[in-house]
Amino acid sequence: xxxxxxxxxxxxxxxxxxxxxxxxxxxxxxxxxxxxxxxxxxxxxxxxxxxxxxxxxxxxxxxxxxxxxxxxxxxxxxxxxxxxxxxxxxxxxxxxxxxxxxxxxxxxxxxxxxxxxxxxxxxxxxxxxxxxxxxxxxxxxxxxxxxxxxxxxxxxxxxx
Numbered sequence: 419x420x421x422x423x424x425x426x427x428x429x430x431x432x433x434x435x436x437x438x439x440x441x442x443x444x445x446x447x448x449x450x451x452x453x454x455x456x457x458x459x460x461x462x463x464x465x466x467x468x469x470x471x472x473x474x475x476x477x478x479x480x481x482x483x484x485x486x487x488x489x490x491x492x493x494x495x496x497x498x499x500x501x502x503x504x505x506x507x508x509x510x511x512x513x514x515x516x517x518x519x520x521x522x523x524x525x526x527x528x529x530x531x532x533x534x535x536x537x538x539x540x541x542x543x544x545x546x547x548x549x550x551x552x553x554x555x556x557x558x559x560x561x562x563x564x565x566x567x568x569x570x571x572x573x574x575x576x577x578x
Contacts, residue, residue: 431545432530435553437566439537443508444496445563448479451511458510478503495563508536519560529553539566 452472459468483490484498497504512534523529531542543553550568557566 432542433545435541435543435550436569437539440565440567442537443498444493446496446508446511447563448497451507452476454514455510515560
């Protein structure tokens with residue numbers, strides 16, 4: 419990632435803005451993610467194989483339990499952390515949203531750099547084209563279940 423950032427021409431008109439996705443796993447909707455996974459599978463498999471895989475994936479995702487203090491819980495919405503497949507589902511869901519909503523921002527150069535690791539996001543934006551408040555407004559309307567919390571600069575420093 420450091421190499422990618424150094425290739426960008428950064429000047430006084432560019433600022434970094436990190437975000438954290440609040441409660442990511444419990445806000446990913448399984449029923450919303452399955453059609454996304456299905457469309458991706460159809461690009462590489464036939465319809466019958468895709469239906470079988472989606473059926474299996476749905477069964478696996480319904481086994482969505484976790485334990486806490488010797489009690490078992492099943493989230494009402496979203497998925498629990500822990501299973502390797504759940505992290506893949508989260509990635510499928512977030513990449514889908516990024517492809518739909520952030521690609522045009524990158525194409526117009528209002529956001530000149532974007533990267534994400536699980537629920538941590540770093541973007542660099544052009545201050546001549548967009549404000550952090552507008553980015554925050556836009557990024558938080560992408561999906562009703564996802565809330566992104568920005569970390570603002572303080573004395574030319576920020577935590578990421």
